[in-house]
Amino acid sequence: MTSSPDHSPFSSPFSGDGPRIGVVLSHGFTGSPHGLRSWAHAFAAAGFAVRMPLLPGHGTSWQELARTRWQQWHGVLDDAYLELDADCDYVFSAGLSMGGALALRIAATRPVAGVLLVNPGLVIDDPRAPLAGILKLVMKSTPAIANDILKGGMDEGAYPRTPVAAAHELNKMFKDTIRILPRVTAPVRVYRSTTDHVVSDTSIVALRRGLTHAPLELIRLENSYHVATMDNDAEQIFQGSVDFIRSMVPAADPASAVPAPSAQEASHEQA
Numbered sequence: 343m344t345s346s347p348d349h350s351p352f353s354s355p356f357s358g359d360g361p362r363i364g365v366v367l368s369h370g371f372t373g374s375p376h377g378l379r380s381w382a383h384a385f386a387a388a389g390f391a392v393r394m395p396l397l398p399g400h401g402t403s404w405q406e407l408a409r410t411r412w413q414q415w416h417g418v419l420d421d422a423y424l425e426l427d428a429d430c431d432y433v434f435s436a437g438l439s440m441g442g443a444l445a446l447r448i449a450a451t452r453p454v455a456g457v458l459l460v461n462p463g464l465v466i467d468d469p470r471a472p473l474a475g476i477l478k479l480v481m482k483s484t485p486a487i488a489n490d491i492l493k494g495g496m497d498e499g500a501y502p503r504t505p506v507a508a509a510h511e512l513n514k515m516f517k518d519t520i521r522i523l524p525r526v527t528a529p530v531r532v533y534r535s536t537t538d539h540v541v542s543d544t545s546i547v548a549l550r551r552g553l554t555h556a557p558l559e560l561i562r563l564e565n566s567y568h569v570a571t572m573d574n575d576a577e578q579i580f581q582g583s584v585d586f587i588r589s590m591v592p593a594a595d596p597a598s599a600v601p602a603p604s605a606q607e608a609s610h611e612q613a
Contacts, residue, residue, distance in 0.1 A: 347499025349374035349401030351394055352382045356430065358389020361591055364426030364433040366448065367394035368419050368441030371463070371512055372486055372501040373569075374401040378438055381571045384580035390587065391430055393422035399508065401499075404483060408505035412515035419444050423452055432591050436583070438571055439463045439541060440512060442532075443519045446549075449556075450525040456590045457530040457556075458583050460570050461538050464516050464545040464552075466509070482506060490539045490568035498569050523552025531559045531586050533570060533579050540568040 352375055356362045365385045369378050375394045382394045398414040399407035426433045432455040437445035442462025449457045488500035530553060534546060550558065561582065566573035 347374065347376040347497060348379060349376055349396060349499060351375055351396045352379060352392060353394070354382070354386035354390075354392040356389065356391035357386075361431040362391065362429060363389070363587060363591055364391040364393070364430035365458075365587070366419060366423045366426055366433060366435050366445075367392065368435075368437035368444040369394070369397065369400070370437075370439030370441050370500075370569075371508070372400070372404065372407065372488065372504055373439070374499055377498040377500075377569055378441070378571050380576060381436070381580055381583070384584060385587075388584045388587075390584075391426055393426055395419060395422045404486075404501040404503045404505045404508075407501065408482070408507040410508065410511070412511040415440075416444055416447055416515070419448060420452070423448050423454075427452070434458060434587055434590075436460075437462065439568065440515075443516055446523065446526060446530075447519050449528050449530070450519075450522040454528045456528050456587065457526070458586060459530065459532045460579060461535055461541050461568050462532060462545060462549065463541045464520055464548045465542070466513050466516065467542050467544055484509075487540050491573050492537075492565065492567045493573045496569075496572045498572055520548050520552055523549070524554045526553055526556045529557045529559070529590065531561065531583075533561050533563055533575075533582070535563045535566045535568060535570050535573075535575075537566075538568045 367378055367382055369375050382392050385392045395418045399410035434456045435445035435448040435454045436458035438460045440463050442459040483503040483505050486501055486504045489498055563570050563575040566575040
């Protein structure tokens with residue numbers, strides 16, 4: 343029997359040795375920190391400072407989400423980044439699904455040391471998406487695609503309905519995020535499920551095209567669906583993410599950091 347979803351935000355101080363490392367995490371659309379809590383705990387166990395806010399309109403009701411704007415979601419995550427940046431030598435951004443797009447926005451507008459994404463969304467494939475601005479006037483919500491998890495007995499705690507007004511905001515945010523992807527220069531690692539019923543490979547294509555100045559690494563997850571942070575490959579994500587961060591940060595004085603390779607030198611895909 344699964345426990346009730348915990349929608350509360352997560353915060354943990356830096357407790358490691360050497361350079362102070364922080365990670366700002368974002369959950370997905372209609373979800374909450376519950377779906378990423380184990381990932382956040384893995385970062386905290388590694389000694390990193392962690393901030394994982396609850397985005398406006400989430401963790402309450404889909405009706406409240408319908409009243410929010412995408413700039414509010416970004417603003418809360420940006421505030422969390424700034425809080426970490428004030429105390430840390432290096433800050434990484436990370437996210438799942440829509441949270442991946444928000445993590446990329448942070449990377450495009452702030453000097454992050456690296457980006458970690460799990461099944462990031464950048465494109466809504468539903469043909470109704472361009473019409474959401476009109477449809478929201480006559481259709482308040484649609485059935486949600488939630489709990490896309492291969493592992494049995496898991497509940498991400500997402501909303502049972504998707505507000506059309508918020509989907510309109512999501513579509514606008516995705517388009518603007520694609521526009522600023524060329525500004526990202528930090529290394530990006532993507533964990534991508536081979537079977538994902540929520541985000542298609544169209545988003546991955548958009549990511550590849552947009553990251554013209556950042557090294558991109560893609561790692562396939564063979565035994566998970568969309569919410570991979572709660573699925574069979576979760577431990578691979580958690581350990582791999584910690585290893586990625588440690589590989590980006592010098593163990594000694596930050597002044598001794600080795601310059602990161604250029605996008606042309608480092609960009610690759612791992613099947």
